[in-house]
Amino acid sequence: xxxxxxxxxxxxxxxxxxxxxxxxxxxxxxxxxxxxxxxxxxxxxxxxxxxxxxxxxxxxxxxxxxxxxxxxxxxxxxxxxxxxxxxxxxxxxxxxxxxxxxxxxxxxxxxxxxxxxxxxxxxxxxxxxxxxxxxxxxxxxxxxxxxxxxxxxxxxxxxxxxxxxxxxxxxxxxxxxxxxxxxxxxxxxxxxxxxxxxxxxxxxxxxxxxxxxxxxxxxxxxxxxxxxxxxxxxxxxxxxxxxxxxxxxxxxxxxxxxxxxxxxxxxxxxxxxxxxxxxxxxxxxxxxxxxxxxxxxxxxxxxxxxxxxxxxxxxxxxxxxxxxxxxxxxxxxxxxxxxxxxxxxxxxxxxxxxxxxxxxxxxxxxxxxxxxxxxxxxxxxxxxxxxxxxxxxxxxxxxxxxxxxxxxxxxxxxxxxxxxxxxxxxxxxxxxxxxxxxxxxxxxxxxxxxxxxxxxxxxxxxxxxxxxxxxxxxxxxxxxxxxxxxxxxxxxxxxxxxxxxxxxxxxxxxxxxxxxxxxxxxxxxxxxxxxxxxxxxxxxxxxxxxxxxxxxxx
RNA sequence: GCCCCCGUAGCUCAGGGGAUAGAGCACAGGAUUCCUAAUCCUGGUGCCGCAGGUUCGAAUCCUGCCGGGGGCACCA
Numbered sequence: 001x002x003x004x005x006x007x008x009x010x011x012x013x014x015x016x017x018x019x020x021x022x023x024x025x026x027x028x029x030x031x032x033x034x035x036x037x038x039x040x041x042x043x044x045x046x047x048x049x050x051x052x053x054x055x056x057x058x059x060x061x062x063x064x065x066x067x068x069x070x071x072x073x074x075x076x077x078x079x080x081x082x083x084x085x086x087x088x089x090x091x092x093x094x095x096x097x098x099x100x101x102x103x104x105x106x107x108x109x110x111x112x113x114x115x116x117x118x119x120x121x122x123x124x125x126x127x128x129x130x131x132x133x134x135x136x137x138x139x140x141x142x143x144x145x146x147x148x149x150x151x152x153x154x155x156x157x158x159x160x161x162x163x164x165x166x167x168x169x170x171x172x173x174x175x176x177x178x179x180x181x182x183x184x185x186x187x188x189x190x191x192x193x194x195x196x197x198x199x200x201x202x203x204x205x206x207x208x209x210x211x212x213x214x215x216x217x218x219x220x221x222x223x224x225x226x227x228x229x230x231x232x233x234x235x236x237x238x239x240x241x242x243x244x245x246x247x248x249x250x251x252x253x254x255x256x257x258x259x260x261x262x263x264x265x266x267x268x269x270x271x272x273x274x275x276x277x278x279x280x281x282x283x284x285x286x287x288x289x290x291x292x293x294x295x296x297x298x299x300x301x302x303x304x305x306x307x308x309x310x311x312x313x314x315x316x317x318x319x320x321x322x323x324x325x326x327x328x329x330x331x332x333x334x335x336x337x338x339x340x341x342x343x344x345x346x347x348x349x350x351x352x353x354x355x356x357x358x359x360x361x362x363x364x365x366x367x368x369x370x371x372x373x374x375x376x377x378x379x380x381x382x383x384x385x386x387x388x389x390x391x392x393x394x395x396x397x398x399x400x401x402x403x404x405x406x407x408x409x410x411x412x413x414x415x416x417x418x419x420x421x422x423x424x425x426x427x428x429x430x431x432x433x434x435x436x437x438x439x440x441x442x443x444x445x446x447x448x449x450x451x452x453x454x455x456x457x458x459x460x461x462x463x464x465x466x467x468x469x470x471x472x473x474x475x476x477x478x479x480x481x482x483x484x485x486x487x488x489x490x491x492x493x494x495x496x497x498x499x500x501x502x503x504x505x506x507x508x509x510x511x512x513x514x515x516x517x518x519x520x521x522x523x524x525x526x527x528x529x530x531x532x533x534x535x536x537x538x539x540x541x542x543x544x545x546x547x548x549x550x551x552x553x554x
Numbered sequence: 555g556c557c558c559c560c561g562u563a564g565c566u567c568a569g570g571g572g573a574u575a576g577a578g579c580a581c582a583g584g585a586u587u588c589c590u591a592a593u594c595c596u597g598g599u600g601c602c603g604c605a606g607g608u609u610c611g612a613a614u615c616c617u618g619c620c621g622g623g624g625g626c627a628c629c630a
Binding site: 299339408435 | 575589595629
């Protein structure tokens, strides 16, 4: 509707120019049609007169008055006013909102979908937690954001793939294997000195006793360097399995799992680095290989191969991103923890060095979750041993509440996740507010069916009966949905959906308390059930974009 | 020291050039013969961190400062 209003205003302006009423000036990009904060200002407000005033050398109010006169006759509007410094405030005639319901209904389950993505291929890479421990709450936030974003992009007409990058190479793997080995020795009664920098969590002991029960004590007398690989493999297998299970229970699925090890084993990493070297982006100094990232926007050059001959994690990342680029995506989205922000310029440098525009990659930094327990921050490091896992949160509050919670904030703001609050007051959680709205509407239809009433063919429904302020407000909110989905997708901001849904649910609750859907008036009942049907569908669709269920009863 | 994010109501946060800055929570009171009271209604709060600048207009953009968080390895 907003787009239609904007087009109508701009058409009126061009006509006025053609008739010589206004001097010949083009409409600036700063022309905006917005929904004003206050209802008294109408449904839409245009700043066209304000942004034209200086060029037209006329007062904004005078320009606005001229435009208002022309728009007044348009049947789309029932009120056009000049207000404040020169705003054009416009009220849509109710019939347009009401008739809109047919369009929404016809769109069915695809209402909200659009083709702004034009089928462009997008890859969203997220979670990508190292297989050295269970997923914690912070990973949960990344998982919720990434998965919801993928759903949004899909609805907006992008061709989306989700990928998980597994860092299964490097020192951390040695540390992991060694940690398990020591716990294995402990299992058989050996006294060991367990270093502080090793993985402290109890899951290490679980893996060790798992190996012990399967293989017995045959590795007790084998030196670590001879059996390290075995311990690493067992640990990675065990942990990966638990990560898969956690994500599955969280409702998050990936199209592909990409192993860093593959980049090393296939020689792709070496090939990538040597090609960069041939093109002058890599040089040798102090026995190490350096990437000239400082010439590509990073603050300094970065080591890709240490003087001991081992490639850095960053080298693998260069190769990984090249691999992604060569797979032909139009856009790469990486979702990282905000503690990796210093990494953005060097990865962008790697993108540029390989001849791609840097905006081919967009990095979403998800701020860490401040986990609160008993009014105190709770520790959350994998090595510290004391951390709250995603599993624990899932068991405590459930998938829906957890996902919604993670998506109620912009991802670059810190999120306080108060375990006590979430555990003890689950009914205060906003997710139930939205789900309840959906359940209430389901209940309305159950009740109607009990009375032998079913929704008639829309062609026989008189939508003009939907004329209370609450109904018009609902119709307006429903109208916003497709635009919101498209804009949130392009901005990569899934949290906007949760705000919208809370607002829509609120309007439904207000309406529900003031009016009855099912009444003695058959025509009115039909019209209201029609509204209920579309509202229910938008709630369902919106919750689906967040990966949250829409129950028929609570 | 340098870089990134944040600073808005008692708390958690929306709003990110536009008119009188909003919501939830918390607090107090009220609403159900009738579609689910996990709901609704009523009640009041703000130097929008500070100081400059940009302009018709700044919570919003720019600069500096203050405060909080995070990051600055030949670690991963």
